[in-house]
Amino acid sequence: ERLVSSGRLVRGELRPVSLEPPDTGGYGQPTEYCDAEVLRRLRRASLARLRAEVEPVEPAALGRFLPHWHGVSARAGRRAVGAEDVLAVVEQLAGVPVPASAVESLILPARLPGYAPALLDELTASGEVTWCGAGALAGGDGWVAFAPSEIADLVLPPVAEDPPDSPVHRALLSALAGGGLFFRQVADRAAEVLLGEGEPLPDEAALVAALWDLVWAGLVGNDTLAPVRALLSGGGARHRQRRRPPRGRYASLRAGLAGSPVPARPGLPSRSGPPSVGGRWAPVPAREADPTRRAHARAEVLLERHGVLTRGALDTERVPGGFGGVYRVLRAMEETGRCRRGYVVEGLGAAQFAVPGAIDRLRAFSRPVGEEPSDRSVVVLAATDPAQPHGAALPWPTVVGEGGHRPGRRAGALVVLVDGTAALYLERGGRSLLAFTEEETPLRAAAQGLAGAVRAGWLDQVTVSRAGGEAPWGTRLAGFLEEAGFRATPRGMRLRG
Numbered sequence: 001e002r003l004v005s006s007g008r009l010v011r012g013e014l015r016p017v018s019l020e021p022p023d024t025g026g027y028g029q030p031t032e033y034c035d036a037e038v039l040r041r042l043r044r045a046s047l048a049r050l051r052a053e054v055e056p057v058e059p060a061a062l063g064r065f066l067p068h069w070h071g072v073s074a075r076a077g078r079r080a081v082g083a084e085d086v087l088a089v090v091e092q093l094a095g096v097p098v099p100a101s102a103v104e105s106l107i108l109p110a111r112l113p114g115y116a117p118a119l120l121d122e123l124t125a126s127g128e129v130t131w132c133g134a135g136a137l138a139g140g141d142g143w144v145a146f147a148p149s150e151i152a153d154l155v156l157p158p159v160a161e162d163p164p165d166s167p168v169h170r171a172l173l174s175a176l177a178g179g180g181l182f183f184r185q186v187a188d189r190a191a192e193v194l195l196g197e198g199e200p201l202p203d204e205a206a207l208v209a210a211l212w213d214l215v216w217a218g219l220v221g222n223d224t225l226a227p228v229r230a231l232l233s234g235g236g237a238r239h240r241q242r243r244r245p246p247r248g249r250y251a252s253l254r255a256g257l258a259g260s261p262v263p264a265r266p267g268l269p270s271r272s273g274p275p276s277v278g279g280r281w282a283p284v285p286a287r288e289a290d291p292t293r294r295a296h297a298r299a300e301v302l303l304e305r306h307g308v309l310t311r312g313a314l315d316t317e318r319v320p321g322g323f324g325g326v327y328r329v330l331r332a333m334e335e336t337g338r339c340r341r342g343y344v345v346e347g348l349g350a351a352q353f354a355v356p357g358a359i360d361r362l363r364a365f366s367r368p369v370g371e372e373p374s375d376r377s378v379v380v381l382a383a384t385d386p387a388q389p390h391g392a393a394l395p396w397p398t399v400v401g402e403g404g405h406r407p408g409r410r411a412g413a414l415v416v417l418v419d420g421t422a423a424l425y426l427e428r429g430g431r432s433l434l435a436f437t438e439e440e441t442p443l444r445a446a447a448q449g450l451a452g453a454v455r456a457g458w459l460d461q462v463t464v465s466r467a468g469g470e471a472p473w474g475t476r477l478a479g480f481l482e483e484a485g486f487r488a489t490p491r492g493m494r495l496r497g
Contacts, residue, residue, distance in 0.1 A: 063420030
């Protein structure tokens with residue numbers, strides 16, 4: 001016992017448990033002791049044997065496995081979806097930045113065909129889910145990340161390295177220190193800070209822009225996603241700059257009449273501001289300062305998200321420190337049996353980690369080379385979706401007739417997977433359609449899948465102005481699009497939802 005307390009020996013049931021009752025009178029084995037270094041050697045040898053037992057699968061198997069791991073199914077029909085279903089998806093996607101424009105149009109509907117925006121608002125308003133910005137994009141779009149609130153400080157992306165720091169930005173952060181404020185309240189408190197510092201008061205547009213600067217920097221969030229929806233739909237740009245006349249029982253107080261204790265402030269919003277600043281605003285929870293706790297939490301969510309985690313998949317996650325930042329944690333988790341390391345997918349290196357059961361599920365999607373599938377599954381995903389492996393864990397296939405265009409995990413782009421392999425890539429806005437194969441069967445299936453996504457309401461319309469680097473009219477690919485319901489127009493092949 002003294003050797004155990006000093007760390008020289010390890011105590012426990014160390015050998016395989018016997019199913020026969022031993023002499024001790026109960027099932028299992030009596031307490032055993034082992035030298036700590038000998039136990040480490042035994043453990044390393046056992047792990048090496050487990051790795052050797054894993055036969056690698058072809059890369060296409062990962063493309064078939066990953067959408068199913070995320071609950072994306074080509075045959076999924078509409079069903080009753082509740083807030084708990086949305087929470088389960090948020091848990092799997094915890095901390096990964098995704099384009100705001102794809103969250104409710106592609107990413108959530110792909111997993112929950114009966115999804116409604118009110119379900120996500122229910123979770124954020126109740127405090128179960130926290131979201132934050134992770135960088136701005138063109139057209140009012142931006143990167144956002146979601147996480148269950150109890151682990152938000154551990155897994156949300158870090159604050160921007162160079163956050164905005166003008167007097168208006170500092171005044172907004174000071175006003176939001178208490179949290180849970182509507183835009184008018186934020187504006188009033190920020191104005192008091194600015195007046196106290198002798199700074200000029202901004203107009204409404206400047207105040208809205210400054211608030212969104214803080215959102216995309218990861219410093220400020222909202223209790224719903226309604227402001228993001230308004231920004232994406234142009235609600236922030238459509239609001240009128242002219243100050244609206246105050247209404248309501250206490251209009252005279254806001255108007256700043258004689259004797260009013262609340263003076264009018266020219267340029268600041270009189271009521272609630274434009275739709276892009278609706279809801280209650282508050283600071284995003286401060287990120288955990290302990291790097292060990294952050295690394296452990298990230299390793300947990302990464303394994304849950306990918307099932308089989310590779311270096312390439314981690315490169316798209318914006319994890320501070322990259323693969324090396326979580327590698328030690330993954331190794332420690334392997335030693336305790338919480339994950340397995342091995343050469344799981346062929347061609348992706350030996351540093352692959354998988355949660356228990358994921359390897360067997362992955363192998364179920366493997367097929368001998370040359371064997372034709374009995375059913376070609378077709379899945380349409382956002383190019384940035386974690387369930388889409390190309391450009392991350394897997395390299396992009398070779399483009400047919402590329403015409404200078406290259407695929408990438410860009411916001412607004414779509415990828416059509418046929419039997420786990422990318423067949424079509426639609427650039428943002430549908431301007432260009434790239435094909436990765438010349439085979440008729442997968443191209444026809446991919447065109448039908450793309451048309452199905454439009455008819456399902458994921459996209460308002462798609463107009464393909466170039467296909468394979470050339471005008472689409474009369475091309476072989478245009479023929480498949482026409483079979484799927486696209487119609488030739490002066491601008492290109494078009495399909496409306």
